[in-house]
Amino acid sequence: MRAAFPAPVLTLAVMALFLWCAAAAAFEVEEERLFPAPDGGGREVSILSTTDTSVLGPVVEAYQRRHPGIAVRYTVASSQEVFAAIADEGRSFDLVISSAMDLQMKLANDGLARAHRSARTDAVPPWARWQDNLYAFAQENVVLLISRKALGPLPLPQTRRDLIELLRENTALFRGRVGTYDPALSGAGYLFATQDSRQSDSFWRLAEVMGSLAPRFYTATNEMIDDIKTGKLVLAYNILGSYAGPRLAGDPDVAIVELQDYTLTLLRTAIIPATSKAPDLGGEFLDFLLGPEGKAAIRDEAGLPLIDAAALAAHPYLRPMRLDPGLLVFLDRLKRRDFLDEWNSALMRN
C-alpha cells in the first residue's frame, strides 16, 4: 500500500491540528505550582485540582517525603474548567482532584477515567467509590454561616423551615446581606443547589425568600467567608464546612450551622484521567491519599474530614450525595437550562 497520504498519517495530522486548537483555547488556570523533587529525581506527576494549593500543598509535601524522587506539578482551576480541560481539551494530567462529584462522575461515566486498583483502593467503602475509576478521600458537610453579632438575640435556625421564617420576619436585617453560590458560574454551587432541589420542596421556598432579599452571588467559598467576617454578609447559604471551619476557628461572631432537616455531604474525589502520561505516578499519589500517611496529612494539615462511615451514622441528618449515574441528570443540557431558568425566576426577581 503506497498512498500519498496513508490514513494513519492523515489521522495524526488531524489530531495534531485538533490538539493545537485545543491548546489555543486553553482552560483557565487559577494557580500552578511546581513542587520540585526533593532529591532532584527526573519524574513528575501532574495534578489538576479544584482544591487550593494552600489546602492540599502540605499533603503534596507529605507525599514527597515518602517519594522524594518525584516532582509534583499542582494546577488549580475551577471545577468546570477542570472538567473542560479533560473532557473537551483532552489535556494530560496524571490525577484529577475535584469537589464537583457530578463532573467527576461524568468523566468516569464517559470513559475518560482510567481504572486503578490496589490494596488501598480496595479498602475504600463502596459508597465512596464508583467502579475502579472514582475514589473519594474526604467528606465535607455543606453548611450555613450566620453572623451571631448581626443576629443579636434571634435564635439560630435549626432547619430550613426555621431559616425561611427567620428571613421572612427580618427582611430589614437580611436585605442585601444574604449570599450564596451562583450556580450558573460555580460548579460546586450548581451541585449543591440541584441536590438541594432533590431533597425537599422547602428549597424552592427558601430560594424565593432569598430572592426577595436581593441576595449576593459568589463563585468562591473564600469570598463569602471574607464577607461574612467583615460583616458585609449576615448569612451565607451552602458553604463547604471544611473551608469555613479552619478560617472561622476562634471567631465567636460567626456560627457554623449544620441544618437538622438535612445537611448535604460532599465527597471530594480523585480520578486518573485516560489522558495521563504517567498513570503509575497518578495511581501512586492516589494510593498515598488513601493510605495512612496521606490520611493523616489530609486530616491534620489540609484540615479536610476523612471518609468516615461512623460520622454519617452518628449524625443521621447528614445526606452524602450518592456516587451514581443520577449525578449525570443535572448535567443534561436541557435539565441544566430548565434548572437555571427556575433558579433565576426564583432569585433574580429584582
Next chain:
Amino acid sequence: MKRTAVSLQLRLVFQLLAIAALLAVVLYLTVRTVADQAAEATQDGVLGAATLAISERLQGGDDGVSVDLPYEAFSILGSISADRVFYRIDAGAATLTGYDDLPLPEVADIALRPVFYTRDYRGAEVRIAAVSRTVLVARRPVAVTVLVAQTRQGKEAIAQGVAQRAAALGLGFFALAALLSLLAAKSSLRPINRLAEAVERRGPQDLRFVDHPTPVELRPLISALNGFIARLRAGLSRTETFIAEAAHHIRTPLAVVRARAEIAMRQSPSEEAREEIRALIRAVEESSRTAGQLLAHATVVNRSDQLIEEPVDLTRLMRDLVATFQPTAELRDIALRLDLPEGEVTVRGDRPLLEAALRNLLDNAVKYSPEETLIEFQLTCADGHAEVIVADRGRGLSGQGQAQLAKRFVRGTNAGDVIGSGLGLTIVDEVATAHGGTFTLADREGGGTCARLSLPLS
C-alpha cells in the same frame, strides 16, 4: 497384535465417568445460559423502566420538546451495578439532548414497548433500550425517541459469578458421579467375582456341576459351563471305560498265550528254544501286568470321582496283604516284617482303592528287593493320621524325584529287568489324594526306599 480385553470394571467405570462428565458439562452450560438470560432480563427490565420513565416526562409546547430527566431513574440504574450510563433523546431528526452518537435502533416501530439491542459504544459493549413517543409541538406531532444505555460489566460480573458456581457445581457433580460409578461397578460385578472365585477354588479333580446363586444375566454362562463339565465327565468316563475294557480284553488272551508258552517250554527239548520261550513268557507277563495296572488305575480314577466312604480297618487289610505276598517273598528268601499297633486302626475310605494302593507299594518293594533282605511293613498313628510305611533295601530312587516317578508310565531308570507298568506309584498317589492324604517316597539310609502313605483317621 492381539487385542487384550479391558477389565469389565474399568470399562463400566469409564463409561459411567464419560456419561457423568457429559452431564456435568451440560449442567454447567445450562446454568450459565439460564443465568446469562436472567441477568440480561434483569438489566433489560431496569433499562426499560428508565426509558419509559423518561418518555413519560416528555412535554410538547410551542417552543419545542422539553424533558425533565427523572433523577431516580438514573440513580436506580446505578443501584444494580456500577455500570456506565448513556442516554439520547431525539426529537424528529435532531438530537435534543444526551450523547448524540449513541446508536439508534434498527427497527422503526418502537412506539409501544421498549426494544433492546446490544452495540459497541465508547470502547465497551452497551445494552440499549429505546422507546418512541409522539409529542405535540405547536400542535404538530413530533416523534421523540428516548434511548437509555448501560455497559454490561455488572451483568458480566453476575454471569461470571454464576459460571464459577456452575463450574464448581459441575465438578462436584462429576466427583460424586465418579464415586458412585465406582461403587456401582463394584457392586454389579460382585456376582461375577464371586462365581470366578468359587470356580477357582475347586481342586483339579473337582468336576461337580456349578451350583452357585447367580444373577439372571450369568445363567447362560453357568449352564454352558455345566454342559461343558458334563461333556468332560462323560469323555473322561468313556476313556477310562475304554481303557478298562481294552486291558481286560488284552489280559485274557495273554493268559492263554502264557499257558501255551509254558507248555511249549516244558515240552521243548532244545535249551535254546526254552530260553527263547522264557523270554517270551516274561514279555507276556509284563504286558499282562501293565494291562492289570491300567485296569486298576481306571478303577481308581473312576471311583475317586464318586468315592464310597466306609470305615476300613488298616491292620486287617495289611495282614491280609502280607499273607498274599508271603509265598512270593519266601521264594526269593525275602523276609516280610509286619509291625502293627494294638487294636484296630480305622480310616474312612474306599476299601478296594486303599487295598490297591497298599498292594502296589508292597509289590514294588518285593519286586525291587534283592534276595535275603528284609521288608518292613509298618503302621503308625499320630496327629489324627494313620501312616503306612513300606521300607526295603532295594535299588532306591536313583536320584529321580517322587514327582517324576508318580507320573503315569514313568519307571525308574534303574528298573532294569524287573517287570512293571510304570502305573503303580501313580495309583498310590491318586488314592492318597482322593482320601485327603499324602504319599511320599524317599531314599533310605543304608540303601533302599522308604514309602509313606499318610491317611486321615476317621
